[in-house]
Amino acid sequence: MKFTADLAIDWMTKANQKIQDNKDYLSSLDQAIGDGDHGINMARGFDAVMNKLGNNDYEQVADVWKESAMTLMSKVGGASGPLFGTALLKMSMAVKGEAEVDDKTFVEALEDALAGIKQRGKAEEGEKTMIDVWAPVVEKMNEAQTVEAGVLRDTAESAMEATKDIVATKGRAAYLKERSKGHLDPGSVSSYYLFAALAETLEGEG
Amino acid sequence: MKKIINDPNQVVTEMLDGVVAAYPDQIKRIPDTTVVTKKDAPVQNKVGIVSGGGSGHEPAHAGYIGKGMLDAAVAGEVFTSPTPDQVFEAIKAVDGGSGVLLVIKNYSGDVMNFEMAAEMAEAEGIDVAQVIVKDDVAIEERDGRRGVAGTIFVHKIAGAKAEAGASLEEVKAAAEKVIANVRSMGVALTPCIMPASGKPGFELDDDEMEIGIGIHGEPGTERKPLGSADDIAAELMDHILADMELAESDDVAVMVNGMGATPEMELQLVNRKVQAILQEKGINTHKTFVGEYMTSLEMAGCSVTLLKLDADMKELLDSPTTAPAF
Ligand SMILES: Nc1ncnc2c1ncn2[C@@H]1O[C@H](COP(=O)(O)OP(=O)(O)O)[C@@H](O)[C@H]1O
Numbered sequence: 185m186k187f188t189a190d191l192a193i194d195w196m197t198k199a200n201q202k203i204q205d206n207k208d209y210l211s212s213l214d215q216a217i218g219d220g221d222h223g224i225n226m227a228r229g230f231d232a233v234m235n236k237l238g239n240n241d242y243e244q245v246a247d248v249w250k251e252s253a254m255t256l257m258s259k260v261g262g263a264s265g266p267l268f269g270t271a272l273l274k275m276s277m278a279v280k281g282e283a284e285v286d287d288k289t290f291v292e293a294l295e296d297a298l299a300g301i302k303q304r305g306k307a308e309e310g311e312k313t314m315i316d317v318w319a320p321v322v323e324k325m326n327e328a329q330t331v332e333a334g335v336l337r338d339t340a341e342s343a344m345e346a347t348k349d350i351v352a353t354k355g356r357a358a359y360l361k362e363r364s365k366g367h368l369d370p371g372s373v374s375s376y377y378l379f380a381a382l383a384e385t386l387e388g389e390g
Numbered sequence: 391m392k393k394i395i396n397d398p399n400q401v402v403t404e405m406l407d408g409v410v411a412a413y414p415d416q417i418k419r420i421p422d423t424t425v426v427t428k429k430d431a432p433v434q435n436k437v438g439i440v441s442g443g444g445s446g447h448e449p450a451h452a453g454y455i456g457k458g459m460l461d462a463a464v465a466g467e468v469f470t471s472p473t474p475d476q477v478f479e480a481i482k483a484v485d486g487g488s489g490v491l492l493v494i495k496n497y498s499g500d501v502m503n504f505e506m507a508a509e510m511a512e513a514e515g516i517d518v519a520q521v522i523v524k525d526d527v528a529i530e531e532r533d534g535r536r537g538v539a540g541t542i543f544v545h546k547i548a549g550a551k552a553e554a555g556a557s558l559e560e561v562k563a564a565a566e567k568v569i570a571n572v573r574s575m576g577v578a579l580t581p582c583i584m585p586a587s588g589k590p591g592f593e594l595d596d597d598e599m600e601i602g603i604g605i606h607g608e609p610g611t612e613r614k615p616l617g618s619a620d621d622i623a624a625e626l627m628d629h630i631l632a633d634m635e636l637a638e639s640d641d642v643a644v645m646v647n648g649m650g651a652t653p654e655m656e657l658q659l660v661n662r663k664v665q666a667i668l669q670e671k672g673i674n675t676h677k678t679f680v681g682e683y684m685t686s687l688e689m690a691g692c693s694v695t696l697l698k699l700d701a702d703m704k705e706l707l708d709s710p711t712t713a714p715a716f
């Protein structure tokens with residue numbers, strides 16, 4: 185792949201579309217096991233990202249991701265704001281200075297993003313958080329050393345669905361203990377939208 | 391949804407305008423932020439105290455700004471932690487050269503956003519310390535406990551300590567001492583409705599109550615038929631006392647906090663029973679607070695908080711403050 189700033193913008197645009205379309209759904213997932221604001225938070229953040237990206241020019245992928253990261257961090261709030269913000273900020277640091285990002289660097293960027301989320305959230309895989317989507321996606325991409333749209337989407341989707349069976353031990357859902365089982369983790373669903381959007385961007389390019 | 395609002399998306403900023411307009415001599419807003427500070431911030435050579443969190447808990451947190459309490463309060467969206475850049479603005483605004491204490495309630499969002507702000511401040515050479523309030527005994531494991539109404543006592547005692555000229559380390563220690571000695575538990579009779587979604591956060595039947603509810607409608611320990619004021623008070627006290635080491639003739643401060651839609655009359659009924667239980671055990675009530683201190687929009691219900699006091703804490707609790715909500 186040759187991932188450019190234009191593709192990075194396209195990714196954020198498609199991600200925004202999915203978040204806005206599913207705003208109420210995301211909030212209803214959060215209502216079941218959290219406080220019901222996840223869709224509202226994410227929609228507010230991505231709306232601001234689109235505003236920012238639409239009003240500026242970007243030469244490098246790193247610039248798009250950094251701008252998106254800082255915007256999400258200052259607009260989303262809650263638990264998901266710092267986490268998605270950190271993820272994109274780590275990605276931007278990993279590709280700094282490169283006009284075209286290849287598969288290997290892209291995979292490294294995703295690895296750094298995952299490490300950033302884990303560190304910020306003090307959480308690991310299996311705690312019913314967005315890490316349960318990020319970790320398997322990163323693992324799969326790492327094995328293949330390539331970012332292939334179909335694999336990306338499928339991995340993210342099945343990982344997202346698998347969060348249903350997990351008992352939450354981090355985030356607000358942890359207050360429910362056993363009762364958190366049987367519900368999807370909202371942050372994992374929005375992470376899935378992020379990866380599904382990335383898959384669409386990559387398909388459009390190919 | 392039936393609410394007195396204009397635009398659901400402007401509730402927080404319009405609320406802050408209202409607060410500043412109500413106390414123009416005491417409180418100001420940092421332009422283009424959701425941060426309100428003491429009018430005379432920063433106070434030179436005094437540790438600054440910053441608190442904050444999601445909105446919907448009024449009078450928390452802006453109402454606790456004043457001499458002897460908070461220097462700044464950061465308001466997030468309704469029930470959503472404020473973002474690091476806003477908290478950072480607050481830190482910068484109240485740093486008078488002696489450092490800043492952040493009072494954080496124990497929710498993953500709040501902890502992360504405030505921590506990031508602290509990192510930003512440290513990078514600019516500002517001394518920052520943090521304490522995390524976790525007083526809600528509805529959660530068994532101590533580290534997972536939510537920060538609820540007990541936070542107000544942390545504001546008061548840390549604020550008084552800072553006012554007395556203590557160092558950042560000393561102010562932090564005073565706050566930690568409150569955190570170690572404060573316990574709360576709540577009950578809900580009806581849910582609350584977030585303006586942006588227009589929907590109740592959870593559902594409760596007409597004849598039901600939820601014991602151990604959080605201030606964002608997080609689930610409690612038990613859902614059961616609505617009890618009498620005495621029963622409710624006794625049940626909350628059972629949980630709280632089981633988690634505290636209180637001996638005869640110990641001193642406590644009591645807070646009976648309304649969640650937003652419960653009349654003071656009912657809160658006093660709860661207080662009556664709380665005091666009776668304390669008296670029976672020979673525990674001395676040093677001071678009582680009954681009213682709305684940490685609400686949850688229009689939730690009906692209340693929480694009970696006990697703070698075990700020593701001589702130092704009594705003095706700090708009793709010292710004057712100009713904060714409008716205390
Ligand atoms: N400690 C954590 N580590 C990783 N992800 C987390 C953590 N806490 C919460 N999350 C993620 O954040 C999501 C909730 O986001 P959101 O509702 O926007 O914030 P809040 O929980 O503060 O209301 C959860 O579904 C989960 O995926």
Ligand SMILES: [Mg+2]
Pocket residue numbers: 214218219220221222262
């Ligand atoms: Mg939420």
